Amino acid sequence: xxxxxxxxxxxxxxxxxxxxxxxxxxxxxxxxxxxxxxxxxxxxxxxxxxxxxxxxxxxxxxxxxxxxxxxxxxxxxxxxxxxxxxxxxxxxxxxxxxxxxxxxxxxxxxxxxxxxxxxxxxxxxxxxxxxxxxxxxxxxxxxxxxxxxxxxxxxxxxxxxxxxxxxxxxxxxxxxxxxxxxxxxxxxxxxxxxxxxxxxxxxxxxxxxxxxxxxxxxxxxxxxxxxxxxxxxxxxxxxxxxxxxxxxxxxxxxxxxxxxxxxxxxxxxxxxxxxxxxxxxxxxxxxxxxxxxxxxxxxxxxxxxxxxxxxxxxxxxxxxxxxxxxxxxxxxxxxxxxxxxxxxxxxxxxxxxxxxxxxxxxxxxxxxxxxxxxxxxxxxxxxxxxxxxxxxxxxxxxxxxxxxxxxxxxxxxxxxxxxxxxxxxxxxxxxxxxxxxxxxxxxxxxxxxxxxxxxxxxxxxxxxxxxxxxxxxxxxxxxxxxxxxxxxxxxxxxxxxxxxxxxxxxxxxxxx
Ligand SMILES: [Zn+2]
Numbered sequence: 001x002x003x004x005x006x007x008x009x010x011x012x013x014x015x016x017x018x019x020x021x022x023x024x025x026x027x028x029x030x031x032x033x034x035x036x037x038x039x040x041x042x043x044x045x046x047x048x049x050x051x052x053x054x055x056x057x058x059x060x061x062x063x064x065x066x067x068x069x070x071x072x073x074x075x076x077x078x079x080x081x082x083x084x085x086x087x088x089x090x091x092x093x094x095x096x097x098x099x100x101x102x103x104x105x106x107x108x109x110x111x112x113x114x115x116x117x118x119x120x121x122x123x124x125x126x127x128x129x130x131x132x133x134x135x136x137x138x139x140x141x142x143x144x145x146x147x148x149x150x151x152x153x154x155x156x157x158x159x160x161x162x163x164x165x166x167x168x169x170x171x172x173x174x175x176x177x178x179x180x181x182x183x184x185x186x187x188x189x190x191x192x193x194x195x196x197x198x199x200x201x202x203x204x205x206x207x208x209x210x211x212x213x214x215x216x217x218x219x220x221x222x223x224x225x226x227x228x229x230x231x232x233x234x235x236x237x238x239x240x241x242x243x244x245x246x247x248x249x250x251x252x253x254x255x256x257x258x259x260x261x262x263x264x265x266x267x268x269x270x271x272x273x274x275x276x277x278x279x280x281x282x283x284x285x286x287x288x289x290x291x292x293x294x295x296x297x298x299x300x301x302x303x304x305x306x307x308x309x310x311x312x313x314x315x316x317x318x319x320x321x322x323x324x325x326x327x328x329x330x331x332x333x334x335x336x337x338x339x340x341x342x343x344x345x346x347x348x349x350x351x352x353x354x355x356x357x358x359x360x361x362x363x364x365x366x367x368x369x370x371x372x373x374x375x376x377x378x379x380x381x382x383x384x385x386x387x388x389x390x391x392x393x394x395x396x397x398x399x400x401x402x403x404x405x406x407x408x409x410x411x412x413x414x415x416x417x418x419x420x421x422x423x424x425x426x427x428x429x430x431x432x433x434x435x436x437x438x439x440x441x442x443x444x445x446x447x448x449x450x451x452x453x454x455x456x457x458x459x460x461x462x463x464x465x466x467x468x469x470x471x472x473x474x475x476x477x478x479x480x481x482x483x484x485x486x487x488x489x490x491x492x493x494x495x496x497x498x499x500x501x502x503x504x505x506x507x508x509x510x511x512x
Pocket of ligand 1: 029079186
């Protein structure tokens with residue numbers, strides 16, 4: 001039996017229900033209801049009082065005469081308990097670890113009256129505007145437990161299984177054996193990326209395995225549609241890949257943002273809220289650094305999520321903002337490009353671009369034909385200037401990495417290899433310049449790119465390194481090269497220029 005993912009109460013087993021809130025993103029959580037005779041157990045309340053009131057009205061209408069005697073809060077996130085005041089007469093149960101957070105945290109105060117020093121992340125602002133946090137009277141559980149607890153609901157028995165800390169300090173699964181149903185709270189997010197608040201991620205993976213071992217084929221996640229076990233396996237695979245990638249990236253010296261940008265998204269590319277990867281990598285990094293989970297460090301990461309969205313083009317948005325001009329239009333333009341080396345027009349025999357149709361980047365800039373005609377000689381001059389090709393490509397790759405331009409990266413790993421960069425060198429481009437194994441000259445070059453992209457000026461010490469190696473003409477060329485490819489990256493990312501068809505397999509090793 002498939003349950004449609006529509007707003008409202010759905011019967012998912014005998015006297016067993018899910019209350020679903022599409023699309024499951026920030027604040028749109030699911031709840032559950034287990035009924036026996038005139039008694040019922042409610043799994044979770046919702047993010048605010050109006051939403052919870054609506055849900056309780058829907059339940060009362062569908063099941064007249066049924067009283068909610070017991071409420072279980074799966075964990076301490078507000079979207080699973082901030083409606084508790086409407087069921088305050090019931091026995092409200094949570095794990096002791098979750099109840100402690102609910103009693104002690106002051107997140108509502110922080111949201112409603114943020115101190116001047118607190119930079120409210122955009123996503124949190126958005127939630128404050130969408131939901132009614134002002135009218136909430138926090139109502140923590142009045143019963144708690146650790147480990148496992150069996151609860152009677154009329155004639156039925158419901159099992160509560162503590163699996164936290166994982167998503168939060170005190171996550172609980174609610175297993176209804178006689179219906180083959182499990183409510184997982186936020187141990188499962190379906191259709192979107194999860195949020196790892198506390199970890200450890202290993203316990204979260206264990207919790208997925210426990211769900212797979214339960215006698216339950218109908219599974220209600222904390223967010224998203226009702227599912228079966230196949231989706232649980234896919235979710236567990238996601239956590240494992242995220243963990244492995246974070247560990248490797250941490251060892252290689254990548255920042256959490258760089259690690260987030262380089263996660264292989266195959267299989268997860270259509271999940272919502274990909275910017276949560278920043279939070280999740282950050283959580284695994286905290287674990288690896290033995291740092292405790294603290295709200296302010298997580299909030300700081302939340303403030304970086306828009307940077308991820310702005311700088312990450314993988315998974316690439318599939319629609320360009322400005323479409324490339326057609327091949328015929330570009331062919332017409334090419335008469336005006338006479339004298340420009342064939343290399344730039346992609347039919348030079350030596351180049352990895354040889355024999356390719358006009359590149360999407362040129363066909364996009366071709367929307368302004370006069371500008372394209374003016375720009376082409378500059379690109380051509382830079383491509384055959386005084387800086388050796390290997391070093392030119394090293395600088396361009398670092399620009400691609402620093403600016404997060406997937407297009408520039410994908411092209412220039414190929415051009416760079418043809419110009420003499422080894423595979424190992426290309427793999428090192430995204431790493432910390434100080435830690436990776438470069439010659440002094442290469443290191444000065446890479447540092448110069450970083451400084452120019454960040455501040456538009458090369459520091460004295462880096463300049464010394466460059467000047468020891470390059471002529472004055474080469475130094476001028478380098479400054480123009482970095483500036484030009486930064487400009488190109490801005491055009492590529494803003495216009496969402498799509499990778500050329502022949503770039504079939506995204507190469508690994510970098511960002512974006
Ligand atoms: Zn939630």
